Amino acid sequence: MNQMPAKYIIRLCSTPACHKTYRGEDFIRIVAEELGIKPRETSADGRFRLEIADCMGMCFHAPSMMVNEERYQDLTADKARQVLRQLKSA
Ligand code: FES
Numbered sequence: 787m788n789q790m791p792a793k794y795i796i797r798l799c800s801t802p803a804c805h806k807t808y809r810g811e812d813f814i815r816i817v818a819e820e821l822g823i824k825p826r827e828t829s830a831d832g833r834f835r836l837e838i839a840d841c842m843g844m845c846f847h848a849p850s851m852m853v854n855e856e857r858y859q860d861l862t863a864d865k866a867r868q869v870l871r872q873l874k875s876a
Pocket of ligand 1: 799800801804840841842843844845
């Protein structure tokens with residue numbers, strides 16, 4: 787794990803109102819586990835980096851996630867995992 791840039795930059799919001807909304811689960815933890823990296827890390831293969839933002843302007847559609855410039859809103863844990871698994875298999 788390192789600080790290198792990656793093919794896919796995953797961005798999540800850090801505010802509790804945004805990342806604790808899905809059944810009280812920690813959305814950052816869910817995404818980090820799926821990627822196998824911690825926040826602010828890049829995967830060993832250089833494909834994924836997880837960044838944490840203060841606000842991404844999608845407060846009313848939490849949990850939300852950005853993958854590079856693409857926005858995913860009103861996510862569930864399962865929807866987020868599905869998006870990430872599609873990227874992994876691409
Ligand atoms: S405070 Fe989380 S997206 Fe705005």
